[in-house]
Amino acid sequence: MKKNFILTNAVFAFCLLFASANWAQQKDERLYQQIFVRTQEKLNEAKAAQADVLAPEVYLRATKKLGEAQDDFKRNRGVGDIDKKLREADLDFTQATQYARLAKTTFAKLLQARDEALMANAPQHAAANYTTGDQYFKETMRKLETGDMAGAKKRSEEAERWLRDAELQAIKVSTIGSVRALIAKAQEAKVDKLAPLSFGRGQALLLDAENILTTDRRAAATAREKAEAAEYEIRHATYLAGQIQRMKIDERELEKVLLNAEKPVAEVSKELKFSPQFDAGLGKPLNDIRSAIRTLLEEQRRLLAEVAQRDKRLDELNGSLEEKNREINAMQEAKTGLESELIKKQQMLLERQRQEEKLRGIENLFAAAEASVIRESGNLRIRLAGLTFPSGRATIQPEYFSLLTKLQRAIREFPAAKIIVEGHTDNVGHDAYNLNLSAERARAVQQYLLANMNLAEERTQALGYGEERPIANNETDEGRMQNRRIDVVIATQQ
Numbered sequence: 001m002k003k004n005f006i007l008t009n010a011v012f013a014f015c016l017l018f019a020s021a022n023w024a025q026q027k028d029e030r031l032y033q034q035i036f037v038r039t040q041e042k043l044n045e046a047k048a049a050q051a052d053v054l055a056p057e058v059y060l061r062a063t064k065k066l067g068e069a070q071d072d073f074k075r076n077r078g079v080g081d082i083d084k085k086l087r088e089a090d091l092d093f094t095q096a097t098q099y100a101r102l103a104k105t106t107f108a109k110l111l112q113a114r115d116e117a118l119m120a121n122a123p124q125h126a127a128a129n130y131t132t133g134d135q136y137f138k139e140t141m142r143k144l145e146t147g148d149m150a151g152a153k154k155r156s157e158e159a160e161r162w163l164r165d166a167e168l169q170a171i172k173v174s175t176i177g178s179v180r181a182l183i184a185k186a187q188e189a190k191v192d193k194l195a196p197l198s199f200g201r202g203q204a205l206l207l208d209a210e211n212i213l214t215t216d217r218r219a220a221a222t223a224r225e226k227a228e229a230a231e232y233e234i235r236h237a238t239y240l241a242g243q244i245q246r247m248k249i250d251e252r253e254l255e256k257v258l259l260n261a262e263k264p265v266a267e268v269s270k271e272l273k274f275s276p277q278f279d280a281g282l283g284k285p286l287n288d289i290r291s292a293i294r295t296l297l298e299e300q301r302r303l304l305a306e307v308a309q310r311d312k313r314l315d316e317l318n319g320s321l322e323e324k325n326r327e328i329n330a331m332q333e334a335k336t337g338l339e340s341e342l343i344k345k346q347q348m349l350l351e352r353q354r355q356e357e358k359l360r361g362i363e364n365l366f367a368a369a370e371a372s373v374i375r376e377s378g379n380l381r382i383r384l385a386g387l388t389f390p391s392g393r394a395t396i397q398p399e400y401f402s403l404l405t406k407l408q409r410a411i412r413e414f415p416a417a418k419i420i421v422e423g424h425t426d427n428v429g430h431d432a433y434n435l436n437l438s439a440e441r442a443r444a445v446q447q448y449l450l451a452n453m454n455l456a457e458e459r460t461q462a463l464g465y466g467e468e469r470p471i472a473n474n475e476t477d478e479g480r481m482q483n484r485r486i487d488v489v490i491a492t493q494q
Contacts, residue, residue, distance in 0.1 A: 032073060039066055039086045042093035046100070055099035056138070057145050062092030099145055107140065107152075113160045117167040120220075121433035125170035133162030168213065171220050174392065176209050176227045182234050186241075191234075194241035197259070202233030221440075228395070235279030243281075265289070273452060274398050288398040295402050299409070313357075317350055362410045370403050373410075380490040382410060387445075387486050394440035396448055404445075407488060408453050419460045420489040421446045426480035427467040439464025445486055 043066065046052070051059045069085040072078075104111060114137060122130040136159030143152035183203065186192065192199045209226035212219050240259075262278050265285050269276040272292040276285035324346050332339055362380065363373045370386035384407070387400050396404070411419055423438030423445075442462035450457060472479035 035073065035079070035082060036069070036086065039069075039089050039093070042090050042097075046093045046097045049097045049100040049104075051093075051096035051100040053100075054103040054141055055096040055145055057142060058092050058096040058099060062089045062096060065089035065092065099141075103141060103144055106144075106149075107156050110137065110140065110156045110160045110163075113163040113167070115432075117163045117170070118430055119432040119436060120167045120170040121174065121430045122163070122166040122170040123430060125173040126166040129162055129166035129169055133159050133166055136162060168217050171213055171217055171223070172210070175213065175220060175224045176206060176230075179206050179209075179227050179231045179234065182231060186234050186238050189238070189241065191238050191241040194244045195237040198233050198237035198240055202230045202237060205230035205233060228393075232277060232279060239279050239281060274401065291398070292401060295405050299405055302409075317354070321346070321350060358413050362413060365406050365410060366403075370406070376489075379492055380410075380414075382407060382488045382490070384486045384488065385482075388484070389441055389444075392437065394437065394444040396444055404448060404452075408449065411449070411453065411455075411488075411490060414490050414492050417459075418491040419446075419449065419455070420491055421449075421460070421462045422487040422489065423462070423464040424469055424471075424483060424485050424487065425467050426483040427470070427474040428480065431466060435464055435466035435468075437464075438466045441486060445488070 043063070046055075046059060046062070065085050066089045069082045069089065072082045072085070114133075117126075117130060117133065136155050140152050140155040140159055143149075143155060179202075183206065186199065205226050209223040209230065212223040212226065262276075262282065262285075265278075265282060266276050268289055269285055272289060274288065274292065276288065278285060325343075328339055328342055335342075359373075359375065359380070362382075366373065366382075367386075370384070372383045372385060374381040374383060384403065386403050387396075389395065390397075411417075421442045423440070423442035425434040425438045427434075439462065442464050446460050446462040449455060450460065467474070467483070470479075470483045471485075472482035474480050474483060
Protein backbone atom coordinates (compact mmCIF):
# COMPACT_ATOMS: atom_id res chain seq x y z
CA MET A 1 0.00 0.00 0.00
CA LYS A 2 2.90 2.31 0.81
CA LYS A 3 4.51 1.51 -2.54
CA ASN A 4 1.25 2.38 -4.34
CA PHE A 5 1.07 5.66 -2.44
CA ILE A 6 4.67 6.57 -3.43
CA LEU A 7 3.99 5.63 -7.07
CA THR A 8 0.82 7.74 -7.16
CA ASN A 9 2.68 10.75 -5.74
CA ALA A 10 5.44 10.33 -8.35
CA VAL A 11 2.95 10.25 -11.21
CA PHE A 12 1.18 13.29 -9.78
CA ALA A 13 4.49 15.19 -9.51
CA PHE A 14 5.42 14.30 -13.08
CA CYS A 15 2.05 15.57 -14.34
CA LEU A 16 2.52 18.83 -12.45
CA LEU A 17 6.01 19.21 -13.91
CA PHE A 18 4.78 18.51 -17.46
CA ALA A 19 1.87 20.93 -17.10
CA SER A 20 4.20 23.60 -15.70
CA ALA A 21 6.65 23.19 -18.60
CA ASN A 22 3.83 23.33 -21.15
CA TRP A 23 2.40 26.46 -19.51
CA ALA A 24 5.87 28.08 -19.53
CA GLN A 25 6.29 27.33 -23.25
CA GLN A 26 2.90 28.84 -24.09
CA LYS A 27 3.77 31.87 -21.98
CA ASP A 28 7.08 32.32 -23.87
CA GLU A 29 5.29 32.12 -27.22
CA ARG A 30 2.75 34.75 -26.18
CA LEU A 31 5.50 37.00 -24.88
CA TYR A 32 7.49 36.56 -28.12
CA GLN A 33 4.46 37.60 -30.16
CA GLN A 34 3.96 40.69 -28.02
CA ILE A 35 7.61 41.79 -28.26
CA PHE A 36 8.36 40.98 -31.90
CA VAL A 37 5.02 41.68 -33.63
CA ARG A 38 5.90 45.24 -34.69
CA THR A 39 9.29 44.25 -36.15
CA GLN A 40 7.75 41.28 -37.97
CA GLU A 41 5.30 43.66 -39.65
CA LYS A 42 8.19 45.91 -40.69
CA LEU A 43 10.03 42.88 -42.10
CA ASN A 44 6.97 41.78 -44.12
CA GLU A 45 6.56 45.30 -45.49
CA ALA A 46 10.24 45.38 -46.57
CA LYS A 47 9.94 41.99 -48.27
CA ALA A 48 6.84 43.12 -50.15
CA ALA A 49 8.80 46.15 -51.43
CA GLN A 50 11.66 43.84 -52.57
CA ALA A 51 14.05 45.61 -50.22
CA ASP A 52 16.29 42.52 -50.09
CA VAL A 53 17.13 43.23 -53.77
CA LEU A 54 16.69 47.00 -54.01
CA ALA A 55 18.23 47.99 -50.64
CA PRO A 56 20.37 44.96 -49.78
CA GLU A 57 22.81 46.44 -47.27
CA VAL A 58 20.26 48.20 -45.08
CA TYR A 59 17.94 45.18 -45.31
CA LEU A 60 20.80 42.84 -44.29
CA ARG A 61 21.69 45.10 -41.35
CA ALA A 62 18.07 45.03 -40.17
CA THR A 63 17.76 41.25 -40.39
CA LYS A 64 21.03 40.87 -38.48
CA LYS A 65 19.71 43.04 -35.62
CA LEU A 66 16.45 41.11 -35.61
CA GLY A 67 18.42 37.85 -35.36
CA GLU A 68 20.44 39.20 -32.43
CA ALA A 69 17.25 40.18 -30.61
CA GLN A 70 15.80 36.70 -31.18
CA ASP A 71 18.98 35.12 -29.76
CA ASP A 72 18.75 37.40 -26.70
CA PHE A 73 15.15 36.34 -26.15
CA LYS A 74 16.08 32.65 -26.30
CA ARG A 75 18.81 33.27 -23.71
CA ASN A 76 16.38 35.14 -21.44
CA ARG A 77 18.33 38.39 -21.68
CA GLY A 78 16.85 41.66 -20.43
CA VAL A 79 13.82 43.08 -22.23
CA GLY A 80 15.54 46.48 -22.42
CA ASP A 81 18.42 45.15 -24.57
CA ILE A 82 16.00 43.24 -26.80
CA ASP A 83 13.77 46.27 -27.24
CA LYS A 84 16.75 48.48 -28.18
CA LYS A 85 17.85 46.10 -30.95
CA LEU A 86 14.30 45.77 -32.22
CA ARG A 87 13.91 49.56 -32.43
CA GLU A 88 17.11 49.71 -34.48
CA ALA A 89 15.86 46.90 -36.70
CA ASP A 90 12.52 48.70 -37.16
CA LEU A 91 14.30 51.86 -38.31
CA ASP A 92 16.47 49.90 -40.74
CA PHE A 93 13.52 47.95 -42.17
CA THR A 94 11.60 51.21 -42.63
CA GLN A 95 14.62 52.83 -44.31
CA ALA A 96 15.13 49.78 -46.57
CA THR A 97 11.47 49.93 -47.61
CA GLN A 98 11.80 53.64 -48.44
CA TYR A 99 14.97 53.01 -50.48
CA ALA A 100 13.23 50.17 -52.35
CA ARG A 101 10.23 52.35 -53.22
CA LEU A 102 12.57 55.15 -54.33
CA ALA A 103 14.45 52.65 -56.53
CA LYS A 104 11.21 51.51 -58.18
CA THR A 105 10.31 55.11 -58.99
CA THR A 106 13.76 56.37 -60.00
CA PHE A 107 15.04 53.29 -61.82
CA ALA A 108 11.83 51.85 -63.29
CA LYS A 109 13.47 51.31 -66.71
CA LEU A 110 16.39 49.45 -65.13
CA LEU A 111 14.08 47.16 -63.16
CA GLN A 112 12.07 46.47 -66.29
CA ALA A 113 15.29 45.65 -68.21
CA ARG A 114 16.34 43.21 -65.46
CA ASP A 115 12.94 41.49 -65.37
CA GLU A 116 12.85 41.10 -69.16
CA ALA A 117 16.41 39.72 -69.21
CA LEU A 118 15.34 37.10 -66.67
CA MET A 119 12.23 36.32 -68.74
CA ALA A 120 14.51 35.67 -71.74
CA ASN A 121 16.62 33.28 -69.58
CA ALA A 122 19.66 35.53 -70.03
CA PRO A 123 21.57 33.98 -67.07
CA GLN A 124 21.79 30.80 -69.15
CA HIS A 125 21.96 32.07 -72.75
CA ALA A 126 23.99 35.28 -72.20
CA ALA A 127 25.81 34.64 -68.94
CA ALA A 128 28.72 37.07 -69.40
CA ASN A 129 26.61 40.10 -70.34
CA TYR A 130 24.01 39.31 -67.69
CA THR A 131 26.65 38.92 -64.94
CA THR A 132 28.18 42.30 -65.84
CA GLY A 133 24.75 43.94 -65.93
CA ASP A 134 23.81 42.38 -62.60
CA GLN A 135 27.02 43.70 -61.00
CA TYR A 136 26.23 47.23 -62.20
CA PHE A 137 22.66 46.75 -60.95
CA LYS A 138 23.91 45.88 -57.44
CA GLU A 139 26.31 48.85 -57.48
CA THR A 140 23.38 51.11 -58.46
CA MET A 141 21.40 49.99 -55.43
CA ARG A 142 24.38 50.32 -53.07
CA LYS A 143 25.05 53.90 -54.21
CA LEU A 144 21.36 54.69 -53.79
CA GLU A 145 21.59 53.48 -50.18
CA THR A 146 24.57 55.75 -49.50
CA GLY A 147 22.81 58.79 -50.98
CA ASP A 148 25.09 59.00 -54.05
CA MET A 149 22.25 59.62 -56.53
CA ALA A 150 24.55 60.86 -59.31
CA GLY A 151 26.71 57.74 -59.05
CA ALA A 152 23.62 55.54 -58.87
CA LYS A 153 22.19 57.02 -62.08
CA LYS A 154 25.51 56.56 -63.88
CA ARG A 155 25.72 52.91 -62.81
CA SER A 156 22.05 52.49 -63.73
CA GLU A 157 22.73 53.47 -67.34
CA GLU A 158 25.54 50.92 -67.58
CA ALA A 159 23.44 48.22 -65.94
CA GLU A 160 20.48 48.82 -68.25
CA ARG A 161 22.70 48.72 -71.35
CA TRP A 162 24.33 45.42 -70.35
CA LEU A 163 21.03 43.83 -69.32
CA ARG A 164 19.34 44.87 -72.57
CA ASP A 165 22.26 43.43 -74.54
CA ALA A 166 22.00 40.22 -72.51
CA GLU A 167 18.27 40.02 -73.17
CA LEU A 168 18.72 40.47 -76.94
CA GLN A 169 21.58 37.98 -77.04
CA ALA A 170 19.54 35.42 -75.08
CA ILE A 171 16.52 35.86 -77.35
CA LYS A 172 18.71 35.40 -80.42
CA VAL A 173 20.42 32.31 -79.00
CA SER A 174 17.16 30.66 -77.99
CA THR A 175 15.31 31.69 -81.16
CA ILE A 176 17.77 31.47 -84.05
CA GLY A 177 20.99 29.91 -82.72
CA SER A 178 20.13 26.36 -83.80
CA VAL A 179 19.09 27.56 -87.28
CA ARG A 180 22.47 29.21 -87.85
CA ALA A 181 24.22 25.95 -86.97
CA LEU A 182 21.92 24.07 -89.34
CA ILE A 183 22.70 26.50 -92.20
CA ALA A 184 26.45 26.14 -91.62
CA LYS A 185 26.16 22.35 -91.72
CA ALA A 186 24.08 22.55 -94.92
CA GLN A 187 26.64 24.80 -96.59
CA GLU A 188 29.37 22.29 -95.78
CA ALA A 189 27.30 19.69 -97.65
CA LYS A 190 26.86 22.16 -100.61
CA VAL A 191 23.10 22.25 -100.09
CA ASP A 192 23.11 25.94 -101.11
CA LYS A 193 24.43 24.87 -104.53
CA LEU A 194 22.18 21.84 -105.04
CA ALA A 195 18.88 23.30 -103.73
CA PRO A 196 19.35 27.08 -103.92
CA LEU A 197 15.65 28.01 -103.98
CA SER A 198 14.70 26.32 -100.71
CA PHE A 199 18.05 27.19 -99.13
CA GLY A 200 17.62 30.86 -100.15
CA ARG A 201 14.13 30.96 -98.62
CA GLY A 202 15.56 29.60 -95.37
CA GLN A 203 18.30 32.24 -95.29
CA ALA A 204 15.79 35.01 -96.06
CA LEU A 205 13.48 33.84 -93.27
CA LEU A 206 16.39 33.72 -90.82
CA LEU A 207 17.40 37.25 -91.87
CA ASP A 208 13.79 38.38 -91.28
CA ALA A 209 13.91 36.85 -87.79
CA GLU A 210 17.18 38.63 -86.98
CA ASN A 211 15.86 41.97 -88.29
CA ILE A 212 12.68 41.61 -86.22
CA LEU A 213 14.69 41.01 -83.05
CA THR A 214 17.07 43.89 -83.80
CA THR A 215 14.25 46.40 -84.34
CA ASP A 216 11.81 45.12 -81.71
CA ARG A 217 13.01 42.51 -79.23
CA ARG A 218 9.48 42.26 -77.80
CA ALA A 219 8.39 40.62 -81.06
CA ALA A 220 10.21 37.44 -80.04
CA ALA A 221 7.17 35.26 -80.80
CA THR A 222 7.02 36.53 -84.40
CA ALA A 223 10.78 36.08 -84.79
CA ARG A 224 10.53 32.55 -83.43
CA GLU A 225 7.88 31.71 -86.06
CA LYS A 226 10.21 33.02 -88.78
CA ALA A 227 13.13 31.02 -87.36
CA GLU A 228 11.08 27.82 -87.24
CA ALA A 229 10.01 28.40 -90.84
CA ALA A 230 13.67 28.99 -91.79
CA GLU A 231 14.71 25.76 -90.07
CA TYR A 232 12.07 23.84 -92.01
CA GLU A 233 13.22 25.35 -95.34
CA ILE A 234 16.87 24.41 -94.66
CA ARG A 235 15.93 20.85 -93.72
CA HIS A 236 13.72 20.69 -96.79
CA ALA A 237 16.57 21.96 -98.96
CA THR A 238 18.90 19.36 -97.44
CA TYR A 239 16.49 16.60 -98.40
CA LEU A 240 16.07 17.96 -101.93
CA ALA A 241 19.84 18.28 -102.34
CA GLY A 242 20.28 14.62 -101.48
CA GLN A 243 17.65 13.64 -104.03
CA ILE A 244 19.23 15.84 -106.71
CA GLN A 245 22.68 14.49 -106.04
CA ARG A 246 21.50 10.89 -106.38
CA MET A 247 19.60 11.44 -109.62
CA LYS A 248 22.46 13.40 -111.30
CA ILE A 249 20.27 15.75 -113.36
CA ASP A 250 19.94 19.52 -113.64
CA GLU A 251 19.62 20.77 -110.07
CA ARG A 252 17.26 23.73 -110.59
CA GLU A 253 14.80 21.85 -112.77
CA LEU A 254 14.74 18.87 -110.41
CA GLU A 255 14.01 21.07 -107.41
CA LYS A 256 11.06 22.66 -109.23
CA VAL A 257 9.73 19.21 -110.14
CA LEU A 258 10.01 18.02 -106.56
CA LEU A 259 8.38 21.19 -105.20
CA ASN A 260 5.48 20.87 -107.69
CA ALA A 261 4.99 17.27 -106.57
CA GLU A 262 4.52 18.50 -103.01
CA LYS A 263 1.81 21.07 -103.83
CA PRO A 264 -1.22 18.69 -104.01
CA VAL A 265 -0.07 16.97 -100.82
CA ALA A 266 0.12 20.36 -99.10
CA GLU A 267 -3.40 21.29 -100.28
CA VAL A 268 -4.91 18.05 -98.98
CA SER A 269 -3.04 18.45 -95.69
CA LYS A 270 -4.42 21.97 -95.18
CA GLU A 271 -7.96 20.66 -95.71
CA LEU A 272 -7.23 18.23 -92.88
CA LYS A 273 -6.11 21.13 -90.63
CA PHE A 274 -2.36 20.52 -90.37
CA SER A 275 0.77 21.83 -92.07
CA PRO A 276 2.86 19.16 -93.84
CA GLN A 277 6.61 18.85 -93.32
CA PHE A 278 8.64 17.81 -96.40
CA ASP A 279 12.12 17.86 -94.86
CA ALA A 280 12.14 14.04 -94.98
CA GLY A 281 10.25 13.63 -98.27
CA LEU A 282 6.64 12.90 -99.18
CA GLY A 283 6.40 9.78 -97.01
CA LYS A 284 5.67 11.43 -93.67
CA PRO A 285 3.06 13.95 -95.00
CA LEU A 286 1.26 11.13 -96.85
CA ASN A 287 1.34 8.96 -93.74
CA ASP A 288 -0.02 11.91 -91.74
CA ILE A 289 -2.84 12.32 -94.27
CA ARG A 290 -3.70 8.62 -94.06
CA SER A 291 -3.56 8.76 -90.28
CA ALA A 292 -5.83 11.82 -90.19
CA ILE A 293 -8.36 10.17 -92.52
CA ARG A 294 -8.33 6.96 -90.46
CA THR A 295 -8.83 9.03 -87.31
CA LEU A 296 -11.80 10.85 -88.87
CA LEU A 297 -13.40 7.60 -90.05
CA GLU A 298 -12.82 5.96 -86.70
CA GLU A 299 -14.30 8.97 -84.95
CA GLN A 300 -17.35 8.83 -87.24
CA ARG A 301 -17.89 5.11 -86.55
CA ARG A 302 -17.51 5.64 -82.82
CA LEU A 303 -19.89 8.57 -82.80
CA LEU A 304 -22.54 6.56 -84.68
CA ALA A 305 -22.08 3.62 -82.32
CA GLU A 306 -22.32 5.94 -79.31
CA VAL A 307 -25.51 7.52 -80.66
CA ALA A 308 -27.08 4.08 -81.10
CA GLN A 309 -25.90 2.97 -77.66
CA ARG A 310 -27.20 6.12 -76.02
CA ASP A 311 -30.56 5.85 -77.79
CA LYS A 312 -30.89 2.30 -76.51
CA ARG A 313 -29.83 3.28 -73.02
CA LEU A 314 -32.17 6.28 -73.07
CA ASP A 315 -35.09 4.02 -73.96
CA GLU A 316 -34.14 1.71 -71.10
CA LEU A 317 -33.88 4.61 -68.67
CA ASN A 318 -37.18 6.08 -69.90
CA GLY A 319 -38.83 2.67 -69.47
CA SER A 320 -37.39 2.40 -65.97
CA LEU A 321 -38.61 5.89 -65.16
CA GLU A 322 -42.13 5.12 -66.44
CA GLU A 323 -42.26 1.94 -64.35
CA LYS A 324 -41.24 3.86 -61.26
CA ASN A 325 -43.84 6.51 -62.03
CA ARG A 326 -46.53 3.82 -62.29
CA GLU A 327 -45.49 2.44 -58.92
CA ILE A 328 -45.66 5.92 -57.45
CA ASN A 329 -49.12 6.51 -58.93
CA ALA A 330 -50.34 3.25 -57.39
CA MET A 331 -49.22 4.49 -53.99
CA GLN A 332 -50.39 8.09 -54.52
CA GLU A 333 -53.62 7.89 -52.49
CA ALA A 334 -51.84 6.45 -49.46
CA LYS A 335 -48.63 8.49 -49.79
CA THR A 336 -49.64 11.77 -51.39
CA GLY A 337 -47.30 13.80 -49.25
CA LEU A 338 -44.24 11.71 -50.31
CA GLU A 339 -44.86 11.65 -54.08
CA SER A 340 -42.90 14.78 -54.99
CA GLU A 341 -39.91 13.76 -52.87
CA LEU A 342 -39.83 10.25 -54.33
CA ILE A 343 -39.87 11.58 -57.92
CA LYS A 344 -37.01 13.98 -57.17
CA LYS A 345 -34.90 11.26 -55.59
CA GLN A 346 -35.52 8.91 -58.51
CA GLN A 347 -34.54 11.55 -61.05
CA MET A 348 -31.39 12.36 -59.07
CA LEU A 349 -30.48 8.66 -58.98
CA LEU A 350 -30.95 8.28 -62.74
CA GLU A 351 -28.94 11.43 -63.38
CA ARG A 352 -26.12 10.13 -61.17
CA GLN A 353 -26.18 6.83 -63.08
CA ARG A 354 -25.92 8.71 -66.39
CA GLN A 355 -23.07 10.84 -65.06
CA GLU A 356 -21.23 7.81 -63.67
CA GLU A 357 -21.56 5.97 -66.99
CA LYS A 358 -20.33 9.06 -68.79
CA LEU A 359 -17.29 9.37 -66.50
CA ARG A 360 -16.45 5.67 -66.80
CA GLY A 361 -16.66 6.00 -70.58
CA ILE A 362 -14.16 8.87 -70.53
CA GLU A 363 -11.83 7.00 -68.18
CA ASN A 364 -11.84 3.99 -70.55
CA LEU A 365 -11.29 6.24 -73.57
CA PHE A 366 -7.55 6.75 -72.98
CA ALA A 367 -4.76 4.19 -72.84
CA ALA A 368 -2.52 4.38 -69.76
CA ALA A 369 0.34 5.84 -71.78
CA GLU A 370 -1.90 8.51 -73.34
CA ALA A 371 -3.62 10.13 -70.37
CA SER A 372 -4.98 9.67 -66.89
CA VAL A 373 -8.43 10.90 -65.86
CA ILE A 374 -8.69 12.37 -62.36
CA ARG A 375 -11.94 13.33 -60.63
CA GLU A 376 -11.65 16.52 -58.59
CA SER A 377 -14.64 17.74 -56.57
CA GLY A 378 -17.02 17.15 -59.45
CA ASN A 379 -14.61 18.49 -62.08
CA LEU A 380 -12.57 16.29 -64.40
CA ARG A 381 -8.81 16.64 -64.95
CA ILE A 382 -7.33 14.88 -68.00
CA ARG A 383 -3.54 14.63 -67.62
CA LEU A 384 -2.16 14.20 -71.15
CA ALA A 385 0.93 12.09 -70.39
CA GLY A 386 1.22 11.09 -74.05
CA LEU A 387 1.43 14.67 -75.39
CA THR A 388 4.97 16.06 -75.55
CA PHE A 389 6.58 19.06 -77.22
CA PRO A 390 10.01 19.67 -78.80
CA SER A 391 12.46 21.16 -76.29
CA GLY A 392 11.80 24.86 -75.71
CA ARG A 393 8.87 24.95 -78.18
CA ALA A 394 5.06 24.97 -78.19
CA THR A 395 4.41 23.23 -81.54
CA ILE A 396 1.93 20.32 -81.64
CA GLN A 397 3.21 17.47 -83.82
CA PRO A 398 0.76 15.60 -86.15
CA GLU A 399 1.37 12.29 -84.36
CA TYR A 400 -0.61 13.60 -81.40
CA PHE A 401 -3.78 14.43 -83.39
CA SER A 402 -5.31 11.06 -82.54
CA LEU A 403 -4.82 11.68 -78.78
CA LEU A 404 -6.29 15.19 -79.09
CA THR A 405 -9.26 13.72 -80.99
CA LYS A 406 -9.99 11.57 -77.93
CA LEU A 407 -9.71 14.69 -75.78
CA GLN A 408 -12.32 16.37 -78.00
CA ARG A 409 -14.67 13.41 -77.47
CA ALA A 410 -14.32 13.83 -73.70
CA ILE A 411 -15.00 17.58 -73.92
CA ARG A 412 -18.15 17.02 -76.01
CA GLU A 413 -19.61 15.06 -73.11
CA PHE A 414 -19.91 18.34 -71.17
CA PRO A 415 -21.32 20.95 -73.60
CA ALA A 416 -21.79 23.59 -70.87
CA ALA A 417 -18.49 23.10 -69.01
CA LYS A 418 -15.60 25.55 -69.00
CA ILE A 419 -12.38 24.09 -70.46
CA ILE A 420 -9.15 25.13 -68.73
CA VAL A 421 -5.85 24.11 -70.36
CA GLU A 422 -2.94 24.12 -67.89
CA GLY A 423 0.72 24.07 -68.90
CA HIS A 424 3.38 22.80 -66.47
CA THR A 425 7.18 22.40 -66.66
CA ASP A 426 9.98 20.92 -64.59
CA ASN A 427 12.39 23.12 -62.59
CA VAL A 428 15.20 23.17 -65.18
CA GLY A 429 15.86 26.76 -66.37
CA HIS A 430 14.72 30.12 -65.03
CA ASP A 431 11.29 30.46 -63.36
CA ALA A 432 10.11 33.26 -65.67
CA TYR A 433 11.23 31.38 -68.80
CA ASN A 434 9.44 28.19 -67.65
CA LEU A 435 6.30 30.15 -66.80
CA ASN A 436 6.23 31.74 -70.27
CA LEU A 437 6.91 28.39 -72.03
CA SER A 438 4.15 26.60 -70.09
CA ALA A 439 1.66 29.37 -71.03
CA GLU A 440 2.61 29.12 -74.73
CA ARG A 441 2.08 25.35 -74.72
CA ALA A 442 -1.28 25.71 -72.98
CA ARG A 443 -2.34 28.30 -75.58
CA ALA A 444 -1.24 25.96 -78.41
CA VAL A 445 -3.57 23.22 -77.13
CA GLN A 446 -6.36 25.79 -76.58
CA GLN A 447 -6.03 27.08 -80.16
CA TYR A 448 -6.01 23.52 -81.52
CA LEU A 449 -9.29 22.76 -79.73
CA LEU A 450 -10.87 26.03 -80.96
CA ALA A 451 -9.80 25.25 -84.54
CA ASN A 452 -11.15 21.69 -84.49
CA MET A 453 -14.30 21.97 -82.36
CA ASN A 454 -17.41 24.11 -82.33
CA LEU A 455 -16.29 25.76 -79.09
CA ALA A 456 -17.02 29.33 -78.00
CA GLU A 457 -13.71 30.95 -77.13
CA GLU A 458 -15.11 32.34 -73.87
CA ARG A 459 -15.64 28.73 -72.71
CA THR A 460 -11.89 28.12 -72.81
CA GLN A 461 -8.93 29.38 -70.84
CA ALA A 462 -5.19 28.71 -71.12
CA LEU A 463 -3.01 29.01 -68.00
CA GLY A 464 0.72 28.53 -67.52
CA TYR A 465 2.01 27.51 -64.09
CA GLY A 466 5.65 26.85 -65.00
CA GLU A 467 7.32 24.80 -62.28
CA GLU A 468 4.97 25.90 -59.46
CA ARG A 469 2.85 22.71 -59.28
CA PRO A 470 5.05 19.60 -59.59
CA ILE A 471 3.45 16.17 -59.27
CA ALA A 472 6.73 14.28 -58.98
CA ASN A 473 10.29 14.69 -57.69
CA ASN A 474 12.25 17.14 -59.87
CA GLU A 475 15.51 15.54 -58.71
CA THR A 476 15.08 12.57 -61.11
CA ASP A 477 14.71 12.35 -64.91
CA GLU A 478 11.47 10.38 -64.51
CA GLY A 479 10.05 12.96 -62.09
CA ARG A 480 10.95 15.88 -64.35
CA MET A 481 9.36 14.08 -67.32
CA GLN A 482 6.11 13.71 -65.33
CA ASN A 483 6.18 17.39 -64.34
CA ARG A 484 6.46 18.50 -68.01
CA ARG A 485 2.79 18.07 -68.83
CA ILE A 486 -0.48 19.48 -70.13
CA ASP A 487 -3.56 19.12 -67.90
CA VAL A 488 -7.03 19.82 -69.31
CA VAL A 489 -9.64 20.57 -66.65
CA ILE A 490 -13.29 20.11 -67.64
CA ALA A 491 -14.86 22.40 -65.04
CA THR A 492 -18.36 20.95 -64.79
CA GLN A 493 -19.03 22.65 -61.44
CA GLN A 494 -18.47 26.24 -62.66
